[in-house]
Structures are given as C-alpha cells and as structure tokens.
Amino acid sequence: MPAEEGFATKAIHTGQDPLQWSHWEVVPPIVTSTTYRQDAPGVTRGYEYGRSGNPTRYVLETCLASLENGKYALTFASGLGATTVVTTLLSAGDHIISGDDIYGGTNRFFQKCLCRQSNTITFVDMSDISNVISNIKSNTKMVWLETPTNPLLKVIDIQGVVQAVKQKNPEIIIVVDNTFLTSYFQKPLNFGADIVLYSVTKYINGHSDVIMGATITNRKDLWKRLAFLQNAMGIIPSPVDCFLVNRSIKTLEIRMRQHMENGLAVARFLESHSCVDKVFHPYLPSHPQHEIALKQASGHSGMVSFYLKGDSNKFLKALKIFTLAESLGGYESLAELPSVMTHASVPEEDRKKLGISDQLIRLSVGLETKEDLLADLDQALKASQ
Ligand SMILES: Cc1ncc(COP(=O)(O)O)c(C=O)c1O
Known part of the structure; x- marks a missing residue:
C-alpha cells in the first residue's frame, strides 16, 4: 500500500x-x-x-x-x-x-x-x-x-x-x-x-x-x-x-480530468480563432499568473472565459450543444453572459473596472465529445459576426 x-x-x-x-x-x-x-x-x-x-x-x-x-x-x-x-x-x-x-x-x-x-x-x-x-x-x-x-x-x-x-x-x-x-x-x-x-x-x-x-x-x-x-x-x-x-x-477524479482536457482544448481553440479577442484559462501560457497556477494547482476545471469580437447575443443564441444558463461544473456544457446574468448584481461601475463587459462570455465546458464542442463554438462564433 x-x-x-x-x-x-x-x-x-x-x-x-x-x-x-x-x-x-x-x-x-x-x-x-x-x-x-x-x-x-x-x-x-x-x-x-x-x-x-x-x-x-x-x-x-x-x-x-x-x-x-x-x-x-x-x-x-x-x-x-x-x-x-x-x-x-x-x-x-x-x-x-x-x-x-x-x-x-x-x-x-x-x-x-x-x-x-x-x-x-x-x-x-x-x-x-x-x-x-x-x-x-x-x-x-x-x-x-x-x-x-x-x-x-x-x-x-x-x-x-x-x-x-x-x-x-x-x-x-x-x-x-x-x-x-x-x-x-x-x-x-x-x-x-x-x-x-x-x-x-x-x-x-x-x-x-x-x-x-x-x-x-x-x-x-x-x-x-x-x-x-x-x-x-x-x-x-x-x-x-x-x-x-x-x-x-x-467519479470526481475522472470528471475533473475530462473537464481539464475538454476545457483546455476549448481555450486553445478559442485563442487561435479570428472571432475571439482574448481568452482566460490559467493553463494557457498567455495567462498572466500561469506560473502561479502551475505551482499551486495540478490542473484546471472546465471554466473558460473570453472576449468575443462579435455580437454576444447572436453567439449565445447560435449555440446548439452549450446551453445558455447560469451555474457551472456539471457534466453538460453551459455558456453565459456574466454582465447580465451571474454578475448583474455587481454595480456597473465596478463591472467596468473589472472588465466584465458585454463582450465577456463565460463557459463551463462539460463532458461531451470534445470535437462536438469545438464545432459548436466554431459555428456560433461565425454566426456572431
Ligand atoms: C464560486 C462560487 N461560490 C459560491 C457560490 C454560491 O453557491 P450556491 O449557489 O450553492 O449557494 C457560487 C454559485 O454560483 C459560486 O460560483
């Protein structure tokens, strides 16, 4: 043992x-x-x-x-x-x-x-x-x-x-x-x-x-x-x-491993996409505290945020596998607009200072087949233009 x-x-x-x-x-x-x-x-x-x-x-x-x-x-x-x-x-x-x-x-x-x-x-x-x-x-x-x-x-x-x-x-x-x-x-x-x-x-x-x-x-x-x-x-x-x-x-261990795999794949995909301005994921080398993330955590979950270049409402409406809903961490992929959903209670001035704009999308990447998730995001990003 x-x-x-x-x-x-x-x-x-x-x-x-x-x-x-x-x-x-x-x-x-x-x-x-x-x-x-x-x-x-x-x-x-x-x-x-x-x-x-x-x-x-x-x-x-x-x-x-x-x-x-x-x-x-x-x-x-x-x-x-x-x-x-x-x-x-x-x-x-x-x-x-x-x-x-x-x-x-x-x-x-x-x-x-x-x-x-x-x-x-x-x-x-x-x-x-x-x-x-x-x-x-x-x-x-x-x-x-x-x-x-x-x-x-x-x-x-x-x-x-x-x-x-x-x-x-x-x-x-x-x-x-x-x-x-x-x-x-x-x-x-x-x-x-x-x-x-x-x-x-x-x-x-x-x-x-x-x-x-x-x-x-x-x-x-x-x-x-x-x-x-x-x-x-x-x-x-x-x-x-x-x-x-x-x-x-x-099943927490196997779920977290798969959230990490799917979430990082989504983050890399978004980072390379022409319709996306900026992606936030601690395991991307572009993340400002990437080194601290590597030091104190052994991985990351399915949480990914990004600034969209297109229209947020069109993007969210076009999604087929990601569901427009609050919350996170479930087996199903969710997408939301923090400025009017989870963080609507944060005063507008503070949201502005923090960077919680109407272009900021938060994803909870679930456990569906990775390729299906990437294809769904791709078609919705194109539809947002
Ligand atoms: C990071 C975090 N802490 C606390 C809470 C509050 O938890 P609950 O909704 O279970 O009351 C939430 C809910 O979204 C959360 O995301």
Missing part, C-alpha cells in the same frame, strides 16, 4: 465501511429518520435529532474532509448557506477583505447582509498581494478569496496571501472558495488557509441536480463554532441530497 491513499480510492472508500450499517450495505443508505431512539434519557447511539446529525450526511462529510486532506468537513443547504455560517463567525464591527472578482451572489451578500451586521468590507485585486496587506486594519478579522476568480479566472497566490497576512496578524481567518477547482486540483489547507469553502452545487456534485455547500478546516476551534452554527441556524442539506453528492464524488 502507498503511504497515502489516492484521491479516487478515498472518494470511493473513506467513511463508507459497510460494517457500520445493519445489513452491511456496500452503498451507504439514505437515512431519513428525523429522530433516534435513546437507550435512556440523554443516552444516544451517536444521533439524537436529524438537524444536529444524520448518518448519510456524516458519511459525506467524512469523505469530503479526507479528499481535502482536512480534519473536519461540514455540509450546508447551499454554498451561500456555508458563506452565511462562515461570516457569522465575525462580530459586529469586524472588517473583511475580499477579492474584487468573486461570485456575484457572494459579492451581493457581502455588500448587503454584512453591512446589516455592521461589518465593513474592502474589495481588492488580490492578484497583487500588496493590495491585501495595505488594507489590513486593526479590526480586520477575515480575508476571503476565490482562486481562480469568477469570471475572469485571475489566479491568486494562496500561500503568498496566507504568509503575508499571517505575518501581519495570525488571528485573521483566511477563507478560500475552492469551488472552481475542487480538492482534486487544489488543496488550500496545504497552503495554510483556515477554511476551504465550496458551492458543492458545482463540480463536487457535478450533475446539476443538487444545491449544497461545504466547509473544511483543520482547526478544531473553527469546526466547533461552525458545527454549532450549522445546527443552530438550521442550514443543513437533506439526506437524499447528501446521498446524491456522495454518489457523485465517486
């Missing part, structure tokens, strides 16, 4: 020992019971009430933690549910520094909800670490980053940010939204991040049929506080959804 089990072995076996179930089920059962009989008042066999704990959820959380090389995982009703719980770690008046190019929903959440909690937020371009450091204040309690960013796929040096921030104040909690790459390609905890956060809805589930979020940490203190909030705020996923995600992660 190798010193450490491989990713796919862990995905298939960790937390799945059939001996823990009454009929030695090879596939962990969906336990729907909301309550559990007790041997005597207060004497339980591990579970007492379905919001506080559920065996199907526990199987998934155990497996997710192992895939991240982390100690403690928790799952939530959505990625934003996980975000809500993580930001509840803050107290009134605390300051948070966030990447300026993050998921639109998180951005909106930070702008609206945290203000109500009387927290202040500073959005900065984290591809330059000095922007993070120069904005740290005495009340800064959290640094929030997404890498690669959404939708421009800028790569942030996780270890660089962690070292610089912790040197200034080791108490600051560093959260990395790893939704775009998953632990198969990138493990932020290995670089010293405190919490890894996921919209499980995306690549981890990968089948566009479950909304879920997750956090993973090595810190027992944070896990305890997050677990308390998961239960107290009631932001839990259903046992059926936990079963579906647990089934999905059995």
Whole structure:
C-alpha cells in the first residue's frame, strides 16, 4: 500500500465501511429518520435529532474532509448557506477583505447582509498581494478569496496571501472558495488557509441536480463554532441530497480530468480563432499568473472565459450543444453572459473596472465529445459576426 491513499480510492472508500450499517450495505443508505431512539434519557447511539446529525450526511462529510486532506468537513443547504455560517463567525464591527472578482451572489451578500451586521468590507485585486496587506486594519478579522476568480479566472497566490497576512496578524481567518477547482486540483489547507469553502452545487456534485455547500478546516476551534452554527441556524442539506453528492464524488477524479482536457482544448481553440479577442484559462501560457497556477494547482476545471469580437447575443443564441444558463461544473456544457446574468448584481461601475463587459462570455465546458464542442463554438462564433 502507498503511504497515502489516492484521491479516487478515498472518494470511493473513506467513511463508507459497510460494517457500520445493519445489513452491511456496500452503498451507504439514505437515512431519513428525523429522530433516534435513546437507550435512556440523554443516552444516544451517536444521533439524537436529524438537524444536529444524520448518518448519510456524516458519511459525506467524512469523505469530503479526507479528499481535502482536512480534519473536519461540514455540509450546508447551499454554498451561500456555508458563506452565511462562515461570516457569522465575525462580530459586529469586524472588517473583511475580499477579492474584487468573486461570485456575484457572494459579492451581493457581502455588500448587503454584512453591512446589516455592521461589518465593513474592502474589495481588492488580490492578484497583487500588496493590495491585501495595505488594507489590513486593526479590526480586520477575515480575508476571503476565490482562486481562480469568477469570471475572469485571475489566479491568486494562496500561500503568498496566507504568509503575508499571517505575518501581519495570525488571528485573521483566511477563507478560500475552492469551488472552481475542487480538492482534486487544489488543496488550500496545504497552503495554510483556515477554511476551504465550496458551492458543492458545482463540480463536487457535478450533475446539476443538487444545491449544497461545504466547509473544511483543520482547526478544531473553527469546526466547533461552525458545527454549532450549522445546527443552530438550521442550514443543513437533506439526506437524499447528501446521498446524491456522495454518489457523485465517486467519479470526481475522472470528471475533473475530462473537464481539464475538454476545457483546455476549448481555450486553445478559442485563442487561435479570428472571432475571439482574448481568452482566460490559467493553463494557457498567455495567462498572466500561469506560473502561479502551475505551482499551486495540478490542473484546471472546465471554466473558460473570453472576449468575443462579435455580437454576444447572436453567439449565445447560435449555440446548439452549450446551453445558455447560469451555474457551472456539471457534466453538460453551459455558456453565459456574466454582465447580465451571474454578475448583474455587481454595480456597473465596478463591472467596468473589472472588465466584465458585454463582450465577456463565460463557459463551463462539460463532458461531451470534445470535437462536438469545438464545432459548436466554431459555428456560433461565425454566426456572431
Ligand atoms: C464560486 C462560487 N461560490 C459560491 C457560490 C454560491 O453557491 P450556491 O449557489 O450553492 O449557494 C457560487 C454559485 O454560483 C459560486 O460560483
């Protein structure tokens, strides 16, 4: 046996020992019971009430933690549910520094909800670490980053940010939204991040049929506080959804490999196309942080963004295999216009500054036959002229 089990072995076996179930089920059962009989008042066999704990959820959380090389995982009703719980770690008046190019929903959440909690937020371009450091204040309690960013796929040096921030104040909690790459390609905890956060809805589930979020940490203190909030705020996923995600992660490795292959083929194709202005993909040598991407991640998912030379609406309408829809990370290819869809909530002025124009298209390249995807893009690019 190798010193450490491989990713796919862990995905298939960790937390799945059939001996823990009454009929030695090879596939962990969906336990729907909301309550559990007790041997005597207060004497339980591990579970007492379905919001506080559920065996199907526990199987998934155990497996997710192992895939991240982390100690403690928790799952939530959505990625934003996980975000809500993580930001509840803050107290009134605390300051948070966030990447300026993050998921639109998180951005909106930070702008609206945290203000109500009387927290202040500073959005900065984290591809330059000095922007993070120069904005740290005495009340800064959290640094929030997404890498690669959404939708421009800028790569942030996780270890660089962690070292610089912790040197200034080791108490600051560093959260990395790893939704775009998953632990198969990138493990932020290995670089010293405190919490890894996921919209499980995306690549981890990968089948566009479950909304879920997750956090993973090595810190027992944070896990305890997050677990308390998961239960107290009631932001839990259903046992059926936990079963579906647990089934999905059995194929996470092979799906991510194929997303990488298809996504990179699309990026190279677009880069060579006369109807395209500029392509963003961290594994293209033209990407500004290509070297950092190679250093901190072992690959990239199916996310590709590009500036179109033609008419975006005509392009999106002409697509036949790519579906015009929000979200990402499923087996099916999707295309969207961030300026009026996922990032419409970002103020127009900020969108302009960030480069989220009406020419910017974001693709989530799925698992269809590569040649079919390239042919679909080619005909739609021509139709956009
Ligand atoms: C990077 C990222 N983080 C968080 C979220 C929020 O997750 P959810 O939609 O599961 O609430 C999303 C959703 O699109 C996302 O793309």
